[in-house]
Amino acid sequence: MLFIKTVKRVVEKAGGRYRAVRQVFGPNPNAISSIAEFDDWNGLAKMRSDPEMQQLRARILQNASPAADAIAGILVEDIPV
Numbered sequence: 001m002l003f004i005k006t007v008k009r010v011v012e013k014a015g016g017r018y019r020a021v022r023q024v025f026g027p028n029p030n031a032i033s034s035i036a037e038f039d040d041w042n043g044l045a046k047m048r049s050d051p052e053m054q055q056l057r058a059r060i061l062q063n064a065s066p067a068a069d070a071i072a073g074i075l076v077e078d079i080p081v
Contacts (some may be wrong), residue, residue: 003067004034006056011036014047032068 004020011018016038023031038044047053060066 003056003060004032005048006052007034007036008055010050010056011047014050015039015043016047019073 008018008020014061016036017034018034020032020034023029023033036044038047
């Protein structure tokens with residue numbers, strides 16, 4: 001959970017909005033997903049280049065037994081309805 005709080009802090013510092021959700025029903029019950037939203041590409045670039053985020057990512061990738069597995073990373077956009 002600590003890394004989720006770190007990501008939230010970095011996303012918000014970059015001007016984004018962040019939330020984490022837990023799947024209650026579906027193919028992966030109890031799976032946690034996180035959503036970071038930015039108004040433009042600059043916010044995303046700022047978050048990805050943040051030293052704290054880079055250190056966290058390196059720590060996670062170097063851990064032989066990570067607390068979680070990244071199943072997928074996706075980019076989505078709103079569509080007019």
